[in-house]
Amino acid sequence: MATTAPFGIHVIDTGFHRPAFDACYLVVENGRGAFVDTGTTHSLPRLLAAVDAAGLQRADVDWVIVTHVHLDHAGGAGALMRELPSAKLLAHPRGARHMIEPLALLNGARAVYGAQEVTRAYGEVVPVPAERVVNSHDGMIVELAGRPLLLIDTPGHARHHHCLWDERSRGFFTGDTFGLSYREFDTAQGPWLLPTTTPVQFEPDALKQSVRRMLGFHPERLYLTHYGCVENVPRLGEMMLAQVDEIVALGERLRPLPAPARHAALMTGLADLYWARLQQLGSTVPRDDAMALLAMDLELNAQGIGIWLDR
Structure with a gap:
């Protein structure tokens, strides 16, 4: 369920949909932890097992950071926060209110998937107490036991999306901004990556701007929610940008x-x-x-x- 990557970054398969489809991450530094994304409420046992496997107590987790509030990324945040007494939840200011009161978020998902499927796939979505929620801002730095995590605003997939830059690993935690890459499609040439245009806030120009901004950091790796760590980022950046243009041409x-x-x-x-x-x-x-x-x-x-x- 959890594996240890270099740089103290544990990759957790949340179990959503199928194996190796949906990941979240536990970053560990000097005995303190931060989650990046959470999967769904059904993922909770896997996340708590990862805390144990990393040698942490639940009170050692300082942050739960959601890249955006789509339910496969943030649906389990409330249930996880109930188990982590010291943690604050960090969310984009456009999404934070949906962590406090998730009804609108649930209704939006029901409109796309249907009420029965939302209940089956995501389980109960637990509200997070407002006093435990922190709004991010562009350029914000979160210190995890002396390890800086930089948040940048990355619209295009969703207007409530931010990504995290980790200088230690020279990697971005990308949520959905830098697309999807499923391990079943890897070849000797490397991974394939595709943009995700999931409803309802796909904006191609903003997405390309966000990707180019991330490439400007010269990242060596991407920690994708879907799925896992990928490298050779310049090649993937070219692939991503070209496919956004192909999608726009198709739509037009x-x-x-x-x-x-x-x-x-x-x-x-x-x-x-x-x-x-x-x-x-x-x-x-x-x-x-x-x-x-x-x-x-x-x-x-x-x-x-x-x-x-x-x-």
Whole structure:
């Protein structure tokens, strides 16, 4: 469930959806800990087991930092905070209120997924007491036992998104801003990465600006929520930016279609774009298997592009 990466960064598979799909991280420094993202409420036993495996007491965790408040990243924050008596929850100011009162967040997820699926997938979403919530700001530095973690505002996937720069590892904790990379698609050329345009705040120009800003730090690694640590960041940055442009071109081409036909065409177009990239990478995953692994992303990315086009 938890593995120890270099630099005191523990990668935790939250168990959401399938193995190696959704990660959160426990950063340990001089006997103190900080979580970055939490998975869902169902993930709680795995997160507490990671605290134990790292040799920490629950009171040794100082921070729970959510990159943004989508439920696969932050749905378990309230349940986790109840178990960590010393921790503060750090959230983007646009998202912090949803950690205190999650009803609007839940209603938004229900609109996308349906109420039954939200209950099944995410469990109870526990509010966090307001006095334990801290708003981030661009350029904020969180000190973890003398280890600085820099927060930068990174819109494009969501307006309530920030990423964390860790100078020690020369790595970014990216949430969803720098896309998705599933280990099943790795080849000798390295990982494949794709942008996520999940509803409802995909903004391609802002996303490209955020990615370029992160590349300006010359990171050596990215700690992705979906999934795990990847390196050779300049290559992934080029791949990410090029695919945002491809997605925009696809959406603009399909803009005139009526909504149901447009959604179907977006699904087909995205599948073709992904498959072309996988072929370039030398992936040996058969197309049907690849599309099964990407089924959730195809649906949500098509929805998000449609919302962007309508906006």
